[in-house]
Amino acid sequence: MRQTFGFIITCFVVLALAEPLNAGTRKKKKVEEKKVTPYEKLFQGKKVETVCGMVTLHKVDGKVYFEFPMKLMGRDMLLGSTVSEISDNGNALVGQKVKQPLHIKFTLRDSTVEMREVTNRARRQIYTDYTEEGVLNALAQGVGCPVMEGYKVMAYNADSSAVVFDMTDFLVSDNKRLDPFDPNGKKAMYGACARRAAFKKDLSYVDQLKSFEDNMSITSSLSYVQDLLYMGIVVVAYQEPVTIKVNRSFVLLPEKPVMHARVADPRIGYFTSSQEKLTKDADEVKTITFANKWDVRPKDVEAYKRGELVEPVKQIVFYVDNKFPEAWKQPIREAVLEWNKAFEKIGFKNVMAAKDFPTDDPEFDPANLKYNCIYYAPIGIANAMGPSWVDPRNAEIIQASVFVYHDVIQLVNDMRFVQTSQVDPRVRTMKMPEDVLEESMRYIVAHEVGHCLGLMHNMASSASIPTEKYRDKEFMAKYGTTPSIMDYARYNYIAQPEDEGIALTPPRLGVYDFYAIDWGYRFFPDAKTSEDEVPYLNKIIADKMGDPMYRYGKQQLYYGIFDPTSLTEDLSDDAVKAGEYGIKNLKYIMNHLNEWLDGQDTDYTYRYNIYKAIASQYARYIYNAKINIGGFYINEHMVGDPYSTSAVVPREIQKRSAKFVFEQLKDMDWLDNIEVVKNLPLDGSMARLILKNQAASLLNTKRLSLAVYRDKNAYSPEEYLTDLYESVWSSAIKGTNPTESERILQTEILKNVIKGADPLTPRSEMDEVLAAEMDHSMHSLTTCSCCASLPMPKYEQWNMFNWLGNTPAVSGNYPKDMLNYFNTLGWNKELNERAGFDYIFYVFNTSTNNNHHLYYQLLTKVKDVMEKRKNSGSYETRAHYAYLLSIVNDFMKSK
Secondary structure, eight states: OHHHHHHHHHHHHHHHHHHHHHHHHHHHHHHHTOOOOHHHHHHTTSOEEEEOSSSEEEEETTEEEEEEEGGGTTOOEEEEEEEEEESOTTTSOTTOOOSOOEEEEEEEETTEEEEEEEEBTTBOOEEEOOOOHHHHHHHHHHSOOOEEEEEEOOEEOTTSSEEEEEOHHHHSSOOGGGOOOOTTSTTTGGGTEEEEEEEOGGGOEEEEEEEOSSEEEEEEEEEEEEEEEETTTEEEEEEEEEEEEEEEEEEEOOSSOOSOOEEOOTTSOBOEEEEEEEOTTSSSEEEEEEEOBOOOOBSOHHHHHTTOOBOBSSOEEEEEOTTSOHHHHHHHHHHHHHTHHHHHTTTBOSOEEEEEOOSSOTTOOTTSTTOEEEEEEOSSBOOEEOOEEEETTTTEEEEEEEEEETTHHHHHHHHHHHHHTTTOGGGSSSSOOHHHHHHHHHHHHHHHHHHHTTBOOOTTGGGGSOGGGGGOHHHHHHHTTOSOTTSOOOSOOSOOTTOTTOOOSOOSSOHHHHHHHHHHHOOOTTOOSHHHHHHHHHHHHHHHTTOGGGOOOOOEEEEOOOOTTSOTTOOSSOHHHHHHHHHHHHHHHHHHHHHHHTTTOTTSHHHHHHHHHHHHHHHHHHHHHHTTTTOEEEOOOOTTOSSOSEEEOOHHHHHHHHHHHHHHHTOOGGGGOHHHHTTSOOOOOHHHHHHHHHHTTTTOOHHHHHHHHHOTTSOOHHHHHHHHHHHHTHHHHHTOOOOHHHHHHHHHHHHHHHHHHOTTSOOOHHHHHBOSOOOHHHHHSOSBOTTSOOOOBOGGGSOHHHHHSOOOSOOSOSOSOHHHHHHHTTOOHHHHHTGGGSOEEEOBOOSOOOOHHHHHHHHHHHHHHHHHHTTSSOHHHHHHHHHHHHHHHHHHHHO
8 A cells, every 4th residue: 555655656756857848848849840930031041241221131142132111112212323333434434324213112012012113204293283082083093103113022021110022133134224325325436326235144243232321222233245236237346245333223212302393484594304284273284394403492591581691401512533633633623613603692602512532431432323423434535414313303403423534635625726726825735734724624514513503505605795805805804705604615716816815715604604593593481382483583584684695595406506696616796707707717727737736746646636626617617607597596585575586687697697608618728728738648628528518508598488488578598599699600700710619619509509490309308397407517516415415526536527517408318207307316295395495406497498490590590601601711611611501401401
C-alpha cells in the first residue's frame, strides 16, 4: 500500500516537473512556426541598399522597390529626366532635360499602384466657376487622370503606412516620354538626321538612389545602339553604341499652389501656360493664359507696403558649374546677379543668387530637377540656351537651367570682329581680349537667365533707336545697342571707323527689361485672386504704351516674317541707312583683313571663317531691308492702344528699300576682293552665290498683293515690278554695257519672270496660301535656341545655300497637306489657339495675287529693250542680249 502511494506521488512529481518543459517546448515550436511577412520576405537574407526620405527606396539584386507612403497617394509630383553622364554629348548635353517633365500622381486601386498623368500639354486643364452639381459631375466624369503605368503591390510595411512595389522596369526601359536623346543635337545634325536607337536592356541597370524630404532621384545607366541617317539617305552612324546615365527626379509639388497664377498679356513678352474655363460670364469655353513666373513674395509684407526693400520668401538660386573655364565664372555669376537691379526697382532685394556647385552638400545633385544650374557644355556649338519648367497648375516656374556651349566664344569672336573691328583695334585678332570675352559672356548668360525668369525675346527693341544715335557717344553709353537684353542686337555695326570711344556692346539690362520684371513680379498685397491683379497689371502697360522703347515685338519664324521692326540681328529704325553704314564697314574690314591678320593667321583658316562671316553679315543687311517690301508693322492691340494690330509699311519706305536691294545686287564685286580670296579655299564666288539666291525671290509679289489689298495707297506689285525693271535693266535702258553682276541678275530674274508669266506653271498649295518668305539663312544665325530657334553650328557645318542664300517663298516641294507640314515645324493646336502669346510662325494670305499679266507685261518690256539694244554695246553685251532674247522668244512661241 505504502509502495503504491509512493509510486503515485512520484508520478505526480515527474508530471509536475515535466509540464513546464512541455510548455516551453510548445512555445518554442510556436515561435519557430511564425509566418514571415511578405515585407520581410522581400529583403530577408539579401543584400539591401536602402535610402530614406520622401519615399524609402530599396535596391535588391539590381531591382528597385519603392516603399511608398499612403499619405502621398494622390499627391501631385513632377517626374523629370536629366542626362547626368553620356558617352557623346552630341546626342544630348549633360544636365539636359530633353523632354518636358511629366505631371503625375500615384494612386492605389485594390492591389495595384497606378501612376496617373495629371496634366499634359496636349490635354489642356479645364476648370469652372459653376457651382451646379450637374456641371461639376460632368466635368469630373469627362476630365480625369489616365493611367500611365500599373505596379502590383508586393507588400505593406509593418504598420501598413506604406506599400512596396517594383519600379525597376520603369526605371530601366526605353520610355519615349522620358527619351534622353536630343533630336536636334549636334550628332543628329540639328534635326536633319533620323535616329533609330535600339535599347539594350541587358546592358542597362539602376546605378544610384537618393531620397530627401520633398524629392527623390534615381540614376539609371541606359545603353543603346543607334543608327543615324541624314535626310533618310546618308548613313552618319551605324550600330553605334551609346551609354547615357539619366537621373529620374520625382519632385513633390505643394498640395495647393500658393502663388496666384498671373493672367498673361500678349503686349508684353512672357512664356505662357494655358487652361480652359467653363464660365458663366461668357457663351463659350474660354482659354485663360498665364505668364510663367517664379513665386517671388516678400518675407515682410508690411515693410514691402511701406516701400522698403524686402527679401523674398525664397531666393532664386543658380548654381554655376565648377567645370567652366576659370575666366568665364565671374562674368557668369555677375550675369545672374544683374537681374537683382530689376527686382530692386519693385521692392525686392537679393532675389537672385549665384553659387558654385557645392562640394560638401550631400543633397546637392545638378541632375536633380530641384536645382537650377548653369552648365558648361564642352562641345563645338556656338550657342547657349535657357529652358525652364513650370508647375502646370499655376504656371509657377520651379526649375530652370542655362547651358553655355563652349563654341559660344567662337560666335563672340566672329560677331565682334565682323561688326566692330572697323572701330575697335583690340578685336582685330584671332583670340579676343579677356575683357571683351567677359562683357560678351555677361550679355549671353544674362539673356538666358532672362528666359529662365519667363521672358521671351523682344525683337522690336532695337528698332526704337534712330540710326544716327548709334554714332552718339552719350546715347550709346546710356542705352547700348538695344533697350532690351532679350533682343538679338549684338554689337554696334553702325559705328564708323572715326567714331572713337563709342559703346559697341549691348547693355547689361535695358529699360524694357526693368519694365517686364515690374509687370511680371510686382507683388500686389491687396489682390486675393489672379483676376484682382489684372487692373494693376494693365496700368503698368498703359503707363508705357506709345513709347517705342517699351514696345514688345514677337519673334517671327518660318513663314511669319512680315514686321521689319521685329527682326533678329538688326539695329535701328531704318534698315536701309543701317545697311549702308554696315556695308561701308564691311568694305573697310575687307580692305584691311590681310593687313590685320597676316601676322597671326598664317594658314588662312581663321581668315576663311571671318570671310564667310562677312558674307553672311552682308546678306543680312540686304535681307533686313527686303522685309520692308510688302511688310506690315504688327502689334498686339487692345481698345484704346495707340498702335493698330497691323499697318502696312509706308509706300516710300518700301520703295526706298526695294531700290537699296536692287542696287546692292548689282554691286557685289567688292565681296570677291581678289587680294583676300586668292589665298582662301576655292569655293566659287561668294558674291555670285548671294546674288543668285537673292534674285530667286525678287519676283514674289504675294506680300505686296496683301499689303495693297489692305491699303490702296501702298506700294503695289505693278509699281514694284516697274521699279525692278528700271533698276535691273537700267544699263540697257540707258544704252550702256551691263556689268557681269547685272548680266547674272538679269538672267536669273528673266527665268523667274517666265515662270510667273506662265499660267500653266504648277503651283503648290503653299504658293496660294502662304504670304511670307521663308529664309533659312537668317534664322540659322541665332545664338539662343531655348525658344525653338535653331542652334548655330560652326559656319562650315552648314550648306552655304542655307546661310547665304535667300530661299524663295515657295519651292513647290512641300507637302500638299499644310497641316502636316506645320506639324513638322512644331505647330500644333495649342500654338494656334494661343497665337497672341507665341512666335509668329505663319500668316495665311487669302487675298488675290493674280499677277500673271504683270509678269507678262514685264516680259514684254524686257523683250522690247533687248530688241532695241541687241546690236549695240560690247561683244559680251550683244551676246548676253541675244541669249535673253532667245529665252523670251522660245517661251512666247511655245505658248
